[in-house]
Amino acid sequence: xxxxxxxxxAERGYExxxxxxxxxxxxxxxxxxxxxxxxxxKVIFPDHEQALADMVDYLNEGEHDPDPVGRACGAARMVMxxxxxxxxxxxxxxxxxxxxxxxxxxxxxxxWRYERALADYLIRRFANLPDGGARASVIAxxxxxxxxHGMRAWLRxxxxxxxxxxxxxxLDLVHRTWSEPEESVVLITRRGIPMWQIVQRIETELRxxxx
Amino acid sequence: xxxxxxxxxAERGYExxxxxxxxxxxxxxxxxxxxxxxxxxKVIFPDHEQALADMVDYLNEGEHDPDPVGRACGAARMVMxxxxxxxxxxxxxxxxxxxxxxxxxxxxxxxWRYERALADYLIRRFANLPDGGARASVIAxxxxxxxxHGMRAWLRxxxxxxxxxxxxxxLDLVHRTWSEPEESVVLITRRGIPMWQIVQRIETELRxxxx
Numbered sequence: 143x144x145x146x147x148x149x150x151x152a153e154r155g156y157e158x159x160x161x162x163x164x165x166x167x168x169x170x171x172x173x174x175x176x177x178x179x180x181x182x183x184k185v186i187f188p189d190h191e192q193a194l195a196d197m198v199d200y201l202n203e204g205e206h207d208p209d210p211v212g213r214a215c216g217a218a219r220m221v222m223x224x225x226x227x228x229x230x231x232x233x234x235x236x237x238x239x240x241x242x243x244x245x246x247x248x249x250x251x252x253x254w255r256y257e258r259a260l261a262d263y264l265i266r267r268f269a270n271l272p273d274g275g276a277r278a279s280v281i282a283x284x285x286x287x288x289x290x291h292g293m294r295a296w297l298r299x300x301x302x303x304x305x306x307x308x309x310x311x312x313l314d315l316v317h318r319t320w321s322e323p324e325e326s327v328v329l330i331t332r333r334g335i336p337m338w339q340i341v342q343r344i345e346t347e348l349r350x351x352x353x
Numbered sequence: 354x355x356x357x358x359x360x361x362x363a364e365r366g367y368e369x370x371x372x373x374x375x376x377x378x379x380x381x382x383x384x385x386x387x388x389x390x391x392x393x394x395k396v397i398f399p400d401h402e403q404a405l406a407d408m409v410d411y412l413n414e415g416e417h418d419p420d421p422v423g424r425a426c427g428a429a430r431m432v433m434x435x436x437x438x439x440x441x442x443x444x445x446x447x448x449x450x451x452x453x454x455x456x457x458x459x460x461x462x463x464x465w466r467y468e469r470a471l472a473d474y475l476i477r478r479f480a481n482l483p484d485g486g487a488r489a490s491v492i493a494x495x496x497x498x499x500x501x502h503g504m505r506a507w508l509r510x511x512x513x514x515x516x517x518x519x520x521x522x523x524l525d526l527v528h529r530t531w532s533e534p535e536e537s538v539v540l541i542t543r544r545g546i547p548m549w550q551i552v553q554r555i556e557t558e559l560r561x562x563x564x
Contacts, residue, residue, distance in 0.1 A: 277526060279498045279501070287493070288490070291486060
């Protein structure tokens with residue numbers, strides 16, 4: 143059915159193709175079409191419901207991950223792998239989505255749900271920060287934008303090469319930028335001071351923290 | 354017409370209200386409705402086409418702004434002020450948009466166009482950076498997410514207080530995080546060195562830049 147749908151959308155256009163056209167070409171009944179695809183747009187998109195459920199599971203298992211931003215990037219990689227698992231359809235779908243407003247609207251609604259799933263996770267992880275809510279929303283949007291930026295570049299190339307080579311540098315930019323740097327202690331001292339005094343000063347510094 | 358539309362959407366529901374219902378209650382003709390509002394969703398949203406055009410003008414005028422991320426935040430403030438200019442409708446629209454998938458879809462498509470306008474500007478400004486494209490996409494998404502985060506909080510409160518008090522801290526987080534810090538020079542020296550030697554070393558350092 144998926145092959146038939148892509149074929150017809152390319153030939154006649156998305157809006158002009160009916161579900162009857164698709165089932166006729168695929169040689170299946172209307173009822174089995176609707177069992178798999180509740181709406182016409184779903185026939186050409188991968189299984190976003192499953193991907194969203196998998197992503198939420200993965201995030202829930204990471205409630206104690208010491209690197210929440212890294213976890214959010216990991217969740218985005220799940221979507222990346224889903225697109226990479228079928229290069230041919232992903233490239234065709236990208237071309238079609240750019241032309242058909244209904245498909246673009248569907249895609250935007252899915253992207254928004256991924257973004258909310260990431261933001262919900264980060265809001266929980268940043269619950270102790272005064273700006274945790276804003277930070278979570280902004281980082282979730284950044285992870286999604288980074289993924290989509292890399293993905294678009296790869297799809298525009300016709301899916302040549304590894305998708306990761308395109309997506310990872312963008313995810314890394316977000317990860318680096320939003321990971322709290324470890325707090326550093328700068329200790330300035332003279333040569334010749336006995337080690338026990340240096341150790342004592344470092345201990346005091348670490349215990350008391352920044353002013 | 355806008356008042357009539359909000360009234361009917363609240364009473365009967367969005368999907369159940371027809372354009373005929375709206376023009377009848379407002380006492381105008383169908384033709385004047387369509388002159389102002391090409392589609393039903395547009396009757397309750399502010400003039401996004403105008404806002405987008407204004408935003409693009411503002412960004413184009415900032416091709417040499419020394420602070421491109423700040424400029425993008427300024428562009429987001431234009432949307433903020435549009436919502437704040439009519440608190441009553443903005444709060445009603447927010448409640449309605451959360452309930453009606455067609456309105457949510459329309460809103461997502463508009464938000465996406467704002468995000469693209471910001472990204473297009475930042476791509477031009479970051480043309481000389483190796484990761485300029487990814488950086489532009491991520492920052493544009495961050496600015497939009499920050500604006501929307503603050504805006505949602507304000508709308509959920511029923512539009513009480515200043516919208517800026519809710520939006521500005523989130524925009525500031527994005528601005529601070531993505532502004533290139535000025536490169537710093539750390540000069541370590543002994544007391545008692547003559548000033549001309551210090552000046553000479555600083556000059557050398559500034560001219561040669563980091564190793």
